[in-house]
Amino acid sequence: xxxxxxxxxxxxxxxxxxxxxxxxxxxxxxxxxxxxxxxxxxxxxxxxxxxxxxxxxxxxxxxxxxxxxxxxxxxxxxxxxxxxxxxxxxxxxxxxxxxxxxxxxxxxxxxxxxxxxxxxxxxxxxxxxxxxxxxxxxxxxxxxxxxxxxxxxxxxxxxxxxxxxxxxxxxxxxxxxxxxxxxxxxxxxxxxxxxxxxxxxxxxxxxxxxxxxxxxxxxxxxxxxxxxxxxxxxxxxxxxxxxxxxxxxxxxxxxxxxxxxxxxxxxxxxxxxxxxxxxxxxxxxxxxxxxxxxxxxxxxxxxxxxxxxxxxxxxxxxxx
Amino acid sequence: xxxxxxxxxxxxxxxxxxxxxxxxxxxxxxxxxxxxxxxxxxxxxxxxxxxxxxxxxxxxxxxxxxxxxxxxxxxxxxxxxxxxxxxxxxxxxxxxxxxxxxxxxxxxxxxxxxxxxxxxxxxxxxxxxxxxxxxxxxxxxxxxxxxxxxxxxxxxxxxxxxxxxxxxxxxxxxxxxxxxxxxxxxxxxxxxxxxxxxxxxxx
Numbered sequence: 001x002x003x004x005x006x007x008x009x010x011x012x013x014x015x016x017x018x019x020x021x022x023x024x025x026x027x028x029x030x031x032x033x034x035x036x037x038x039x040x041x042x043x044x045x046x047x048x049x050x051x052x053x054x055x056x057x058x059x060x061x062x063x064x065x066x067x068x069x070x071x072x073x074x075x076x077x078x079x080x081x082x083x084x085x086x087x088x089x090x091x092x093x094x095x096x097x098x099x100x101x102x103x104x105x106x107x108x109x110x111x112x113x114x115x116x117x118x119x120x121x122x123x124x125x126x127x128x129x130x131x132x133x134x135x136x137x138x139x140x141x142x143x144x145x146x147x148x149x150x151x152x153x154x155x156x157x158x159x160x161x162x163x164x165x166x167x168x169x170x171x172x173x174x175x176x177x178x179x180x181x182x183x184x185x186x187x188x189x190x191x192x193x194x195x196x197x198x199x200x201x202x203x204x205x206x207x208x209x210x211x212x213x214x215x216x217x218x219x220x221x222x223x224x225x226x227x228x229x230x231x232x233x234x235x236x237x238x239x240x241x242x243x244x245x246x247x248x249x250x251x252x253x254x255x256x257x258x259x260x261x262x263x264x265x266x267x268x269x270x271x272x273x274x275x276x277x278x279x280x281x282x283x284x285x286x287x288x289x290x291x292x293x294x295x296x297x298x299x300x301x302x303x304x305x306x307x308x309x310x311x312x313x314x315x316x317x318x319x320x
Numbered sequence: 321x322x323x324x325x326x327x328x329x330x331x332x333x334x335x336x337x338x339x340x341x342x343x344x345x346x347x348x349x350x351x352x353x354x355x356x357x358x359x360x361x362x363x364x365x366x367x368x369x370x371x372x373x374x375x376x377x378x379x380x381x382x383x384x385x386x387x388x389x390x391x392x393x394x395x396x397x398x399x400x401x402x403x404x405x406x407x408x409x410x411x412x413x414x415x416x417x418x419x420x421x422x423x424x425x426x427x428x429x430x431x432x433x434x435x436x437x438x439x440x441x442x443x444x445x446x447x448x449x450x451x452x453x454x455x456x457x458x459x460x461x462x463x464x465x466x467x468x469x470x471x472x473x474x475x476x477x478x479x480x481x482x483x484x485x486x487x488x489x490x491x492x493x494x495x496x497x498x499x500x501x502x503x504x505x506x507x508x509x510x511x512x513x514x515x516x517x518x519x520x521x522x523x
Contacts, residue, residue: 005459006416006445010469012476015427015439022443033451035460082452095450 009037013044020045025062025123026101032122033084043124052119053129053157054144058112058136062123066100069111073104086111086118109136116144120151129157131184138164149176161186167193182284197221200250201284215239222250223284229258233265236315240267240306243317244298252281253288254317263310270294270306279305279318290318332359334382335367336375348385353430354480358487369486372428372479377421384410384434391433403437411441428476 011019020028023045032039053061060067072092084093084103091111093103105111120127127148132141141162148155158179160170165187174195183199189209197218204210207226212235218224219242231239236256243251271294278291293305293316304319330346349355359368370378387406403411414422419438426434445457 006442006457007420008442008446008458009460011420011442012424012427012473015423015435018435018439019442022440023447027447027449030449030451030454031446034455034458037460082450084451098448 009035009041016041017044017046024098025050025065026095026098029062029067029101029119029122030095039122042122047123048125050123050125051128052116052123052125053127054112054116054131055129056131056133058108058132058134060112060115060119062119062125064099067115067119068096068100068102069108069115070102070104071108072106086114089114109134109140112136113140113144117147120147126152127155130155130159131157132159132161135161135163135186138162138166138169141165142169145173145177149173152177154178154180156181157184158182159184159186167191203227212238216242216247219248220250221248223253223288224251225253225255227257229256230260231256231258232260233262236261236265236267244268244296246298246300251317252283252319254315256315257313258315259313261308261310261313261315265308265310267294267306267308267315268296270296279320281318281320288318290316293318333367334378335369335371336378337371337373338375339371340375341367342375342379344382345386345389347389348382351385351388351431351433353432354428354483358483365486365489369483370425370429372476373421373425377418377425380414380418380422381425381429381431381434385431388433407437411437428480 008019009016020031020041023031025047028042028045028047032042050063055061055066058069060069082093083090084101085091086103089105089110091103091105093101096102103111103115105114130144130148142165153176155177156179158173158177160173160183162169167189170187170189171193178196179199181199182201182203183197184203184205185207186205188206192209192211192214194217195214197214198220200221201223202218202221203225205227207229210226210229210231212231215224215226215231215235216239236258242248243254274294275292277293278289279293280287280289282288290305290307293307296304296306296317298304302319304317307316308314309316331343332346332349333341334344335341355368373381387410411419419441423435423438423442426438446454449457
């Protein structure tokens with residue numbers, strides 16, 4: 001067949017759909033940039049079944065294909081292969097590999113929002129993760145959340161972290177979005193309020209606002225990790241008794257670090273550390289480890305290792 | 321041909337846009353889901369009108385079907401690297417116009433294997449390219465062309481309706497057959513189609 005320009009968009013719809021099904025998300029994105037009409041045909045490829053993620057380090061991915069956003073720099077000038085348009089913004093960009101397209105922005109956070117909004121339009125698919133390892137301005141963070149909640153009521157994985165977020169923002173998020181698999185919070189409530197902690201795994205990096213009532217409401221969780229906690233000996237003893245009696249039936253791993261636990265605290269009156277053995281177990285895809293744990297059984301016979309490190313103020317439970 | 325042992329020996333007459341007719345084996349024609357849906361069990365009273373496509377295109381499409389009669393049932397897209405020498409020659413010897421005509425006809429006749437191979441061939445022209453490179457490969461349609469495309473699709477739908485009407489008309493003529501047991505019905509249909517083919521051959 002000769003190499004004359006081919007009228008791709010003139011093909012019958014069913015044929016066009018079959019052709020598009022051979023493309024990966026980067027190729028579909030590149031095609032969408034050709035014209036408005038090209039943009040409009042992308043959902044024919046079945047892209048509604050794709051999943052869109054905001055990953056760590058402000059990288060967006062669609063089915064394992066990455067759309068990186070970076071700040072403009074002299075270095076970026078060397079590799080530029082053209083421009084791409086995201087929403088109303090046309091910026092420098094290039095194909096870093098067949099799996100990654102990189103774009104450069106005066107403000108990376110603005111870029112993250114524009115790329116995310118744009119891709120959600122191109123692929124019209126569910127948003128699975130919204131993970132943030134960088135603190136982004138609350139206005140941008142909340143506009144991303146608003147877009148997600150306008151499209152769906154659940155998300156698998158969410159990080160709550162924004163510069164300037166308020167208690168009202170965070171409550172609004174919990175009111176509108178159910179986090180099913182993993183919740184990570186870098187936000188610290190100024191006035192603690194009841195939160196629906198019904199996620200499989202919870203990491204709270206500053207949990208000074210977490211009360212015993214909050215901890216009790218995590219009774220469906222598989223993994224709980226609380227850093228900078230203010231829970232006391234009395235709270236921890238109450239929690240341990242609840243856990244032992246079976247009130248946290250799904251809990252596989254717990255980590256609480258609190259400087260409010262006294263040096264003399266002991267779990268169930270047992271010695272804090274024994275032997276020098278470590279135990280590991282992969283839980284929800286991540287390897288968890290406990291070192292020098294004490295053997296404890298729940299009332300239903302389930303065996304676990306419990307460790308309290310009085311120097312660090314860390315309590316750990318690993319269900320075996 | 322006298323009484324055929326199997327339906328694969330049954331021949332059907334196909335009519336092209338020029339009004340020309342040529343025959344195609346039942347086995348080849350059965351790769352078309354459009355044919356299966358409309359004619360397989362009831363037969364065709366006269367040539368089957370695929371008059372939206374010219375003779376050269378239809379012959380090319382059925383050349384492919386005749387060739388793949390003995391291949392396994394279609395089970396999803398096959399990578400171009402897995403195509404046989406015959407398949408590659410088949411695609412390579414077409415110019416772009418013929419290729420597009422073949423895709424359109426294959427799509428209308430719903431021949432999954434051929435349509436899928438054609439689509440992967442098109443995808444290959446674009447895969448791994450960036451936007452600027454893609455724009456060089458594809459011609460972006462004007463508003464007038466988009467309007468024309470819509471009209472063509474409407475025309476195709478009307479043609480499909482016409483073929484369906486023809487099938488319904490044939491079905492009416494065989495209404496008494498419906499009361500027969502299935503096996504007897506199939507044999508009766510085969511005999512009828514054979515007689516029909518012989519009568520065409522004698523004309």
